[in-house]
Amino acid sequence: MKMxxxxxxxxxxxxxxxxxEALAYTNSYNASQSRRQEIEERFGSIIREGQNxxxxxxxxxxxxxxxxxxYKYKEAFSFSLVRNLLAxxxxxxxxxxxDPFAGLGTTLFTSMINxxxxxxIDKLPIAYFIAxxxxxxxxxxxxxxxxxxxxxxxxxxxxxxxxxxxxxxxMKVAFQTETFxxxxxxxxxxxxxxxxxxxxxxxxxxxxxxECSFTSKEGQFLRLKRDKKTSDPIEAMDKKVAQIEEDIxxxxxxxxxxxxxxxxxPNVYIGDARDLSNIKFKKKPTIIITSPPYVNRYDYTRTxxxxxxxxxxxxxxxxxxxxxxxxxxxxxxxxxxxxMPSHPVIREVVxxxxxxELNNPKIPSMITAYFIDMEKVIREWxxxxxxxxxxxxxxxxxxxxxxxxxxxxxxSSIAEDNGFKTKEIxxxxxxxxxxxxxxxxxRVPVRESIVIWEK
Numbered sequence: 001m002k003m004x005x006x007x008x009x010x011x012x013x014x015x016x017x018x019x020x021e022a023l024a025y026t027n028s029y030n031a032s033q034s035r036r037q038e039i040e041e042r043f044g045s046i047i048r049e050g051q052n053x054x055x056x057x058x059x060x061x062x063x064x065x066x067x068x069x070x071y072k073y074k075e076a077f078s079f080s081l082v083r084n085l086l087a088x089x090x091x092x093x094x095x096x097x098x099d100p101f102a103g104l105g106t107t108l109f110t111s112m113i114n115x116x117x118x119x120x121i122d123k124l125p126i127a128y129f130i131a132x133x134x135x136x137x138x139x140x141x142x143x144x145x146x147x148x149x150x151x152x153x154x155x156x157x158x159x160x161x162x163x164x165x166x167x168x169x170x171m172k173v174a175f176q177t178e179t180f181x182x183x184x185x186x187x188x189x190x191x192x193x194x195x196x197x198x199x200x201x202x203x204x205x206x207x208x209x210x211e212c213s214f215t216s217k218e219g220q221f222l223r224l225k226r227d228k229k230t231s232d233p234i235e236a237m238d239k240k241v242a243q244i245e246e247d248i249x250x251x252x253x254x255x256x257x258x259x260x261x262x263x264x265x266p267n268v269y270i271g272d273a274r275d276l277s278n279i280k281f282k283k284k285p286t287i288i289i290t291s292p293p294y295v296n297r298y299d300y301t302r303t304x305x306x307x308x309x310x311x312x313x314x315x316x317x318x319x320x321x322x323x324x325x326x327x328x329x330x331x332x333x334x335x336x337x338x339x340m341p342s343h344p345v346i347r348e349v350v351x352x353x354x355x356x357e358l359n360n361p362k363i364p365s366m367i368t369a370y371f372i373d374m375e376k377v378i379r380e381w382x383x384x385x386x387x388x389x390x391x392x393x394x395x396x397x398x399x400x401x402x403x404x405x406x407x408x409x410x411x412s413s414i415a416e417d418n419g420f421k422t423k424e425i426x427x428x429x430x431x432x433x434x435x436x437x438x439x440x441x442x443r444v445p446v447r448e449s450i451v452i453w454e455k
Contacts, residue, residue, distance in 0.1 A: 036348065039413060050427055056081035057429065059104075061078025067134055068134075069243070070203070070247075073103055074303075075104075079106055079109070086287075091111075093116060095117075096284070096287070097286075097287045100288065100292075100381070104134075107289045107290065108134075111264070112135060120268050125322065136195070145197065148193065152186075162184045162187035162191065165308075168315075175214070179232075179233060182233045204241065212233050221302050267280070267282075274327070274376040275376075276384050286386045288381060290392075291393060291395070294398065300326065305319065327373050327374075328370055330366065331363070331366055341367075345410050345413075349405055350364045356401050378414050382418040388455060394428070396446070397446045397449070412425065415451075427449050431448055
């Protein structure tokens with residue numbers, strides 16, 4: 001594109017210059033050391049192997065842990081990981097733990113167990129609800145929830161079905177007709193309860209939706225499996241209530257001296273990590289333990305669409321509003337024409353990908369939007385955290401069309417530009433690539449890391 005042609009184009013000038021800069025990166029890629037090589041060398045001395053933590057950075061570590069095992073939030077990390085990091089940072093009651101991507105609420109739950117005040121936010125309504133509700137289980141005596149559940153069962157046939165987002169396609173195909181009717185009536189019966197029974201039973205209700213449906217939380221979407229054997233809703237709830245009774249006893253065995261005080265119960269809010277101006281911090285946080293969405297094309301509003309459509313939205317437009325309001329880590333992320341990432345590694349990768357034939361042409365825009373958003377997030381952390389605060393963040397490197405993005409290093413570089421010091425990058429595990437990527441580009445291990453920063 002010639003300069004005089006570019007400047008007479010109807011596109012904004014900044015977009016033209018962004019395209020020219022991207023082209024320059026592409027043309028120079030093979031002629032000089034790549035930005036990715038440079039950043040690997042920059043942080044190479046503080047990258048540590050930590051494969052003993054590999055099983056702890058995923059939800060698998062919570063599968064047998066009381067209360068945390070109840071709801072399958074597959075993006076969560078484990079209680080043991082948070083406990084390990086709290087010990088590493090020598091956290092005590094004078095600290096204030098913050099999780100800006102609360103998810104399941106594992107950081108908040110573990111901090112509470114250890115007597116540490118905490119606060120968490122999440123932009124996804126189901127995540128906010130789950131993280132907020134988990135502490136309520138500690139208020140229940142053995143047999144109490146069982147009694148509340150037993151009183152609901154006779155009412156299910158008599159109540160009107162709950163209103164749900166019927167215009168969302170997945171709700172039309174996810175359930176057998178009879179199962180769907182029972183679930184809607186069950187939801188209505190639960191909604192009539194007072195707390196703590198309403199929210200704790202609603203928590204369990206959300207946890208059975210997948211097993212009662214033809215869907216499965218796999219990969220980037222909620223996948224439909226017509227040959228799947230589904231569970232009866234009442235039987236599924238019975239099993240969940242039984243698990244609660246087991247967990248109430250088990251938690252007392254694991255922590256016999258546990259006493260949950262009001263000051264250590266977590267505060268949880270619907271919030272956007274890109275703008276923390278409205279979050280009610282009791283004081284400046286001293287610790288962050290978190291894991292942001294990965295830049296992996298996953299759309300949480302699709303993965304958790306059943307839960308969202310049963311309670312948090314009433315029509316597709318509301319679901320769409322959530323989709324385009326969360327951190328831009330998924331393929332439908334909207335991007336402005338003049339948006340370009342500030343980091344040279346990302347500009348380099350985006351420039352190269354823009355010259356390739358991609359299975360989805362929106363991938364470069366998603367990558368661009370993600371790192372713009374994460375820069376805003378890190379800038380907010382620098383603003384609200386106390387001096388000397390420590391950050392532990394689980395992140396996943398990614399590979400698109402053979403191009404590896406060292407997410408752990410790029411975010412660490414952005415953090416250092418905003419007043420943090422990268423203390424360590426711990427490689428918790430190496431992950432494989434998709435079979436398509438490996439067939440075309442070979443097997444290249446991709447890091448899943450825990451980055452450790454200090455303000």
